[in-house]
Amino acid sequence: MNFYSSTLLILFAAISSVHGQDTVQLVTGCEDSDLTQANWQANDIDATISGTPGFGQGVANFPKAFIQNANSRVPFECADFAVFGQCGPVPDFFVVDGPGGDCNAFANSNPHIGFIANAWINIFNNLRNMNFAVVSAVGDISGSPFIEDIVNDATAEPLPIKRSVLITLAKLSLIFVPVPGAQAGAALNGFRTTVPLFKKLAGQALNQANPADLEQNIENQPAILRSLLGSIVPWVQNNMKAQNDDVFVTNHATGDTAIGDLLLGGNHMNTPPSEAEYRGFMNDNIKLYLLAQLWGNIGMNLVFADGEGLATCSGSGVVHSRGCARFRLPVIEGIKPTAAVGDAPRSLTAGIGRLGVSGVDAEGVINNILDCDEAGSSFENVDFEGFITSGGTGSLPACLFGIPVSRS
Numbered sequence: 001m002n003f004y005s006s007t008l009l010i011l012f013a014a015i016s017s018v019h020g021q022d023t024v025q026l027v028t029g030c031e032d033s034d035l036t037q038a039n040w041q042a043n044d045i046d047a048t049i050s051g052t053p054g055f056g057q058g059v060a061n062f063p064k065a066f067i068q069n070a071n072s073r074v075p076f077e078c079a080d081f082a083v084f085g086q087c088g089p090v091p092d093f094f095v096v097d098g099p100g101g102d103c104n105a106f107a108n109s110n111p112h113i114g115f116i117a118n119a120w121i122n123i124f125n126n127l128r129n130m131n132f133a134v135v136s137a138v139g140d141i142s143g144s145p146f147i148e149d150i151v152n153d154a155t156a157e158p159l160p161i162k163r164s165v166l167i168t169l170a171k172l173s174l175i176f177v178p179v180p181g182a183q184a185g186a187a188l189n190g191f192r193t194t195v196p197l198f199k200k201l202a203g204q205a206l207n208q209a210n211p212a213d214l215e216q217n218i219e220n221q222p223a224i225l226r227s228l229l230g231s232i233v234p235w236v237q238n239n240m241k242a243q244n245d246d247v248f249v250t251n252h253a254t255g256d257t258a259i260g261d262l263l264l265g266g267n268h269m270n271t272p273p274s275e276a277e278y279r280g281f282m283n284d285n286i287k288l289y290l291l292a293q294l295w296g297n298i299g300m301n302l303v304f305a306d307g308e309g310l311a312t313c314s315g316s317g318v319v320h321s322r323g324c325a326r327f328r329l330p331v332i333e334g335i336k337p338t339a340a341v342g343d344a345p346r347s348l349t350a351g352i353g354r355l356g357v358s359g360v361d362a363e364g365v366i367n368n369i370l371d372c373d374e375a376g377s378s379f380e381n382v383d384f385e386g387f388i389t390s391g392g393t394g395s396l397p398a399c400l401f402g403i404p405v406s407r408s
Contacts (some may be wrong), residue, residue, distance in 0.1 A: 012117025014330040024110050030103035035118045049260045051289045056259025059253040063120050063259075070109040078124040078248045081241070085383050119268040123247055126194065126272035131240040138233050140283050141290075142226070146354060147278035150291055152219045153351035155299060155329070156343040196265055198260060200243040218298055227291055232286065284357045291351060292400050298332050302369050303339045305408045309344055318349055318362050325366045336406055349378070365401050370397035379403065 014053070028039040049055050056062050067076040077086035099123075102315075103114030141147070195201065252259060262268070273281070305313070306323040315322030328342030345351075349362045372378065379402035 016157065019288055026103065027110050030111060030114055035115060035269055037145075037269040038120075038267040040115050040269050043115065045112050045115045045266060046264050048110060048116065049263055054254065055257075057252050057254050057256055059248055061186065062252070063248050067113065067117055068121075070113045074105050074117075076120075078120060079245070080138075081244070087121055088329065095319045099384045115266070116263060119263050120247070120272070122268045122272055123262070124244065125289065126268075127240045127244045129197075129272060129275040129278050130282075131237050131387070132234055134274045134282055136279045137286060138229055140279075141286060142229060146287065147229070147290065148222050149354055150294055151218070151225075154300065154345045155218050155348045157347060159277060162213070163171055179226045185283055194270075194272070197262055197267060198243045201239055202248045204354075206280070221294060221297060224297065225294060228293065229286070229290065273286040284355070287355050288357060288360065288400065289398070291355065292305045292379075295401065295403055300368070301328050301330065301337050301342065301404045301406060302373075303337065303342070303406045303408055304370065305339070316344075320363060320366050322370070325362075336404060360396065364396060367398045368399070368401045368403060369403055372402040373405040375399075377402060391394035 026043050027326055028042055029032050052174075059065050061079065063078060064076045067074055074132070075086040076082050103111035104378065105138050106113040106117075247259065248263065303326040304320075305326070308317075308324035309321050313319050317326035318325040318327075326339050327348045328337035328339065329345065330337050331343055337343075352360065352362050352365055375381075375398075377399050379399060382397055382399040382402060384397050
């Protein structure tokens, strides 16, 4: 007997003793509508995971091995995003045993496994939907004049700006790309409870190599931003594959409880956003990121006059609830622009409006800038992951538009 076989025998022999195989019963139903986080907790599914010695450890392709050990007739191919049907959504997944509930396929071993299988299916579909949605989201932006339009809005003339006066926005965090906008409501809350649990995605950042090392000036911004846009798809897909492999393929060492920990609490029992929904979420947020990146690249500044009203602000700035906001570009190297000394962009409000993102307007972007400045922070402190885990209702991560501020 090889090591793999012996490990499986030891592991699965323990499953039946977690609650006592003859007495394992569900206190809820197990139809499609019953597969919820609340029912996971009511049935104490965590006990099967934590009570199974070595759960998720010492075996490659653990989820498949675990499911097929309980019922060899249940297909469980979740290693390849291109193969959808074998790790598909319930109830089709369990038709091998006919009607009678989604746990019926495991009635002879442990009906808790039906809940566990459903959680793994949701994890696969969540990652798969992001993996394919990013292609469409990037294609939507690439096939439009969005980049050229926001560059035109943000500049007065295509004057070159030297590298030394440019600022560099913090690298795009993967955790930010698929975040639903403020309009998503429950979808955003569901996203916040599941995606941070994917440890392979935490802290990943997009490399921002310029095409042919183009100089960071205004004229080159469309090419630079389009190159950045083009790098998003392979970067997102590589990270989605790495996370999926970590769950469904990787042989985790003894003592590594990551696979079981990911399931505890039933956080993955809710149906994930669809590919179409992720396409919209990603489109919104990639646009937000590109606009923030552009403002950083060209050295955008905000000159803010507290308390200035409509009479003097209208026409020369953006009327804000707290005063007058004037966006300016530097014209003298090393000198921060002022309302009088600095190039005024054609229309920053038009640029923000081109985002078409619900809940994001000039007032909100200016608040993001001012709040960041008043906290003594900048673009370098943009908090993508805090935005996800905070549970707040805001639509922008802190300091996303953390450009320099002058007060007048």
